Amino acid sequence: MALEHAILVSLLEKPGSGYELARRFDRFIGYFWTATHQQIYRVLKRMENDGWVEARDVPQQRRPDKKEYSVADLGRAALSSWLHDPIEPESVRHDLAVKIRGAAFDDPAALIREVERHRQAHRDRLAHYLAGEERDFTGAAAGAAVPEAPPDAERELQHVVLRGGIAYERMMIGWLDDVLATLARFGPGH
Amino acid sequence: MALEHAILVSLLEKPGSGYELARRFDRFIGYFWTATHQQIYRVLKRMENDGWVEARDVPQQRRPDKKEYSVADLGRAALSSWLHDPIEPESVRHDLAVKIRGAAFDDPAALIREVERHRQAHRDRLAHYLAGEERDFTGAAAGAAVPEAPPDAERELQHVVLRGGIAYERMMIGWLDDVLATLARFGPGH
DNA sequence: TCGTGCTATGCAACTTGTTGCATAGCAAGT
DNA sequence: ACTTGCTATGCAACAAGTTGCATAGCACGA
Numbered sequence: 447m448a449l450e451h452a453i454l455v456s457l458l459e460k461p462g463s464g465y466e467l468a469r470r471f472d473r474f475i476g477y478f479w480t481a482t483h484q485q486i487y488r489v490l491k492r493m494e495n496d497g498w499v500e501a502r503d504v505p506q507q508r509r510p511d512k513k514e515y516s517v518a519d520l521g522r523a524a525l526s527s528w529l530h531d532p533i534e535p536e537s538v539r540h541d542l543a544v545k546i547r548g549a550a551f552d553d554p555a556a557l558i559r560e561v562e563r564h565r566q567a568h569r570d571r572l573a574h575y576l577a578g579e580e581r582d583f584t585g586a587a588a589g590a591a592v593p594e595a596p597p598d599a600e601r602e603l604q605h606v607v608l609r610g611g612i613a614y615e616r617m618m619i620g621w622l623d624d625v626l627a628t629l630a631r632f633g634p635g636h
Numbered sequence: 637m638a639l640e641h642a643i644l645v646s647l648l649e650k651p652g653s654g655y656e657l658a659r660r661f662d663r664f665i666g667y668f669w670t671a672t673h674q675q676i677y678r679v680l681k682r683m684e685n686d687g688w689v690e691a692r693d694v695p696q697q698r699r700p701d702k703k704e705y706s707v708a709d710l711g712r713a714a715l716s717s718w719l720h721d722p723i724e725p726e727s728v729r730h731d732l733a734v735k736i737r738g739a740a741f742d743d744p745a746a747l748i749r750e751v752e753r754h755r756q757a758h759r760d761r762l763a764h765y766l767a768g769e770e771r772d773f774t775g776a777a778a779g780a781a782v783p784e785a786p787p788d789a790e791r792e793l794q795h796v797v798l799r800g801g802i803a804y805e806r807m808m809i810g811w812l813d814d815v816l817a818t819l820a821r822f823g824p825g826h
Numbered sequence: 827t828c829g830t831g832c833t834a835t836g837c838a839a840c841t842t843g844t845t846g847c848a849t850a851g852c853a854a855g856t
Numbered sequence: 857a858c859t860t861g862c863t864a865t866g867c868a869a870c871a872a873g874t875t876g877c878a879t880a881g882c883a884c885g886a
Contacts, residue, residue: 447872448731455738465834478733485873487836510834510881522741529742532750533731535757538804541638541723543668543797548645550790551712552719560722567725599822600740606818607733610811614728617807621800628796632789637842655864675843677866700851700864 448533449489450498452479454517454525457499459600461516464490477575477611490515498524546625554632561629565622572615579608638723639679640688642669644707644715647689649790651706654680667765667801680705688714736815744822751819755812762805769798 456462456470467490468483493499498521501513517525542564549557583605646652646660657680658673683689688711691703707715732754739747773795 448729448734449872451731451738452734455734455741458741459737463834464836478728478730480727480729482874483834484836484875489872491836506833508882509832512834525738526742529735529738530746532753533735535754536730536732537670538668539638539670540668540726540800541641542726543800544638544642544645545719545723546797547649547790547793548641548715548719550787550793551645551648552716554789554793556720563722564725597740599744600737602818602821603737603740603744606815607736609814610730610733613807613811617803621803624799625796628792631792639842653864654866672844673864674845674866681866696863698852699862702864 448528449479449481449485450493451525451528452481453486453489453493454498454521457515457517458522458525459604461514463504463512463514465512467515474578477571477614478607493521496520546629549629554629558626558629561622561625565619565626568615568618568622572612572619575608575612575615579605579612583608638718639669639671639675640683641715641718642671643676643679643683644688644711647705647707648712648715649794651704653694653702653704655702657705667761667804668797683711686710736819739819744819748816748819751812751815755809755816758805758808758812762802762809765798765802765805769795769802773798 452471453467456467462470464483464487467486468481471479471481471486490499494501494515497518499515500518501515503511504514505511542561545557545560583601642661643657646657652660654673654677658671658676661669661671661676680689684691684705687708689705690708691705693701694704695701732751735747735750773791
């Protein structure tokens with residue numbers, strides 16, 4: 447599995463607690479990975495036992511203390527080895543596509559609102575990604591002004607992955623328009 | 637979960653055995669769902685116990701007998717109820733995207749072959765989908781000549797889902813070209 | 827002081843999905 | 857006879873992911 451590797455990459459980009467990781471996965475890494483905090487805590491514990499990451503207690507003001515994790519040598523090696531292993535192209539699972547084909551055996555028009563809801567969600571995500579791109583990559587200073595900006599390769603690779611998320615959302619919005627037009631043809635009364 | 641519902645839809649489109657379902661999922665439904673035969677047999681058994689599907693023994697010539705499943709009333713009702721329930725937009729998990737961001741902490745150029753392999757896989761799938769579209773939807777007769785062709789709504793909805801698969805593969809190929817161009821900029825010699 | 831809400835960590839039970847193996851019929855080639 | 861390969865079904869063990877719950881610090885407002 448790759449959750450461990452996703453965590454390693456995220457911690458290499460910036461050390462953090464389980465809670466922080468969960469938020470990164472929720473908010474921004476969302477366009478290529480998702481995980482709940484329970485999953486993250488569990489995997490993080492196993493990774494610590496395996497010596498992939500190291501924990502450090504960080505006392506905090508105005509909020510509970512946290513455990514900050516960073517990547518250990520063993521973790522770096524594990525990531526490197528995984529990077530050199532070929533993986534299979536992803537398998538896809540789209541509940542919505544199942545619903546669309548299933549609608550043929552029910553009322554196609556009843557699905558319109560659902561599809562519209564999904565389209566709106568994809569629009570929201572697209573807007574979120576575009577705002578992030580503007581802020582972090584194509585903005586005036588483009589991060590070059592920030593003193594502790596990550597090196598070129600890291601930034602460029604983050605950006606190309608973000609562009610993938612953007613391309614995905616645009617594709618989905620276009621396709622859902624197509625779906626809506628198709629459903630409309632079997633409209634009220636049908 | 638939706639594997640049960642995917643099976644219901646597939647069986648409504650055409651009754652079949654567990655083995656046949658596994659092949660449908662492998663070969664063609666692949667662009668919106670995947671499942672192994674073990675999963676399918678297990679779920680099919682549970683669905684039979686729940687009265688969602690009915691099995692019929694079909695003796696065959698020149699090959700082992702099979703159990704042909706078809707959808708029972710309870711299954712149709714379960715599908716209908718699921719269709720009217722809202723679902724969450726899919727969560728995405730792209731190992732390859734994790735690798736791309738991870739490459740910043742290893743050798744970016746080492747990833748080029750892997751990405752090329754994936755691009756080729758997506759090209760193959762695209763060709764497969766386009767061939768299926770030509771054959772089933774945009775070919776001269778467009779299935780209208782076939783006496784037992786499914787009704788309009790069913791065909792149209794199958795087609796729009798297929799168009800989604802095609803759009804997805806095209807988007808992926810385009811993005812992977814972008815990724816390759818980006819990786820090339822951190823080429824040999826670091 | 828009581829509730830609300832965010833930060834922060836975690837357990838337990840359950841559901842899904844994967845991997846490896848086993849069985850068996852039947853056809854075709856060596 | 858033996859192997860290969862496709863059809864056809866299935867078990868068992870394991871890995872991964874989800875859901876519901878529990879705890880606790882601290883801030884802020886009613």
